[in-house]
Amino acid sequence: MSSIGFKLLRYYLYDRLKWQKKIKTDKTLPVYERLYDSLLLYQESSTRYFTVFDLETTGFYPAIGDEVISIGAVKVDLIEGRILEKSFYRIVRPIKKVPRFVRQLTGLSIDEIRAGWTFIEAFEEFLSFSKGTTLVAHPVKFDVCFLQNLIQRWGLPDYLPPYLDSEALAKELFPRSNPQLDSLIRKLNIDRHERHHALNDAKMTAELLLVMFHKLDMIDGHDEEIRQRIARDNLVFGRK
Structure with missing residues (x-):
């Protein structure tokens, strides 16, 4: 049996009951x-402020029990072309035990995970931090869809944020380059931080975003001009 098949079987025979009890x-x-x-309470998004975020998870399949174990985020002011000082970072205490290889990859200890926030506590804080901004991730579809799946499982209203995919934008601007984050930060001489740490990855993605916006001549513009440029070039994706 494949690892995915085993995970699916375990979820329906055992883990699903734990989820139902927790929820x-x-x-x-x-x-x-x-x-x-x-x-x-929907809040209109801004074309000046972007929340660049990253999730660390226990796997790729939230529908069969994979979970968020940390959320990191920073804000970018597009008009001033800078990353704002205030950042966001929460370690999330999952329902199930975190596999050893995931702890080794992320650098999170058992004690840190046990002391973490519940998912709905952490997500409430993230929602407040990102209020009124456009989300950015690399790639964004995985992170947004992961959150949407968990929100749905908790029986909460749909989470439909506007978002920009920095990986898709990189493919347009650097068509001959590998669009993965590691390759781009090397190519563009962006300061490298320890990877697979949600806040570090968010910071590096934010630096990448600023480089790409500079390339698009969108830094130091006026808010209305930027709004028109974003709308014209379809840089911000619809709510899905």
Whole structure:
């Protein structure tokens, strides 16, 4: 049996019951009600401010039990062409035990994970941090879809943020280059931080985003001009 097949079998025979029990408990907490209300209140996004974020997860398949174990994010001011000082980082305590290879990859210890936030607590904080901005990730589809899947599992309102895919933009601007983050930061001489740390990856992606916006001559422009350029070039993807 393949590893995916084993994971699927384990989920339906055992892990699904743990999820159902955890979600049932979470729905009784005040944070659940606050998060529910926050998701109902749509906030118009900004073409000046971008929240560049990254998730570290236990795998690629949230539908069969993979989870978020950390969220990191920074904000970019496109008008000033800089990363804002305030950042966001939360370690998330998952429902299931984190595999050893994932802990080794991310550098997270068992004690750090045990002391982490619950997913809905961490996501409520992330939602507040990113309020009114456009999300960016590399690639964005994985991270946004992962969050959307978990939000749906908790029975919360749809999470439909506007977002920009920095990997897709890199493919357009550097068509002959490998679009993966490691390759791009080497090519563009971006300071390298320890990888597979959610905040570090978010910071490097933000630096990459600024380089690409400079290449598009979008730095130091006016807010309305940038808004028109983004709309014309379809840089920000719709809510999905």
